Amino acid sequence: MKKPKAKKPNWSLVVLAKESGGGIAPQRLEKIVAGGDLDDEIAAFARRGYHFGKTSDGGLEITGWPRRLFAEEIAWDLAASVVGRRVEVHWTVSSTNDLARGEAARGREGAAIFAEEQTAGRGRFGRTWRAPKYSSLLLSVPLLCPGADVEAEGVMLAGAVAVAEAVCETTALAAEIRWPNDVLVEGRKVSGVLVEGLAPANGQRWLVVGAGVNVNVEEEDFPAQIRDTAGSLSQFAGRRVDRALLARAILRRLDFWWEILRAGQIGRVSDAWRAKSSILGTFITVESAGKRHTGRVVDLDHHFGLVLQLAGGPTRVFAPSETTIIS
């Protein structure tokens, strides 16, 4: 005899219980379950590692969840225009950017590709991005550029803005952006964004935006050479941070900023950077095309280059593609 098909779990229970903080009120719970069997739902989630308890007023609270990510939880009710139209969670991949490039080659925009582990995660300038399994968010999204106006530099900055906003929203930590692609908390790098362009084909230009966020990384798990400069959200929040909630917030903000860029409103990205910049108005040293320069950060130009007032001299623009901040 054919086995009856298992009913799909009602993911709204998980998401609403988490997002409400205190739990789902009884009247709301009744509507969500709508004549179904709540105990069956709870048992189905327990098999996946989610645990619920009843609140004193007869509502439902979530008391535990698995350390792995579930795509259905991240995707529930996102209402994405583009970013997060589909959500995938993989176990081990070379790099989520590689998978997103594959999606782009098949002409599929907007899938949010997450992985629990990367064997060849990469950063800017050929650097390596490492993260212990289940500790981080490793995410990439393929984006189809509507015209020549959308630049990789803008997407990189918008990606950093999206991550910083999502971190503030879900953890209340004061996340800042260090131009052009780093997100910092208390001066330590908690996230980096990498944008890669694909060779134009059939008149289409694709970009892949990838973000790595150190969510629950233990200090000793950072490679020795970055232990003094890298940080993890859990370290600053003083608790484990819920990766699924943060993933949902990042996708929402990235979808918002991608709409802004597609509408040609690049000034709004620069404004958001100004509001969250860790370096605006400060003196910094950059390395660009093999040379070091020191000056005060004045602003961004139209191509998201950094405008520095050089010591005793004129202002000069430094392009993100060839510039690193040294100190």
Ligand code: BTN
């Ligand atoms: C940087 O700071 O240089 C950017 C780091 C970007 C890392 C992320 S992790 C997910 C995605 N896949 C990759 O291989 N890189 C990006």
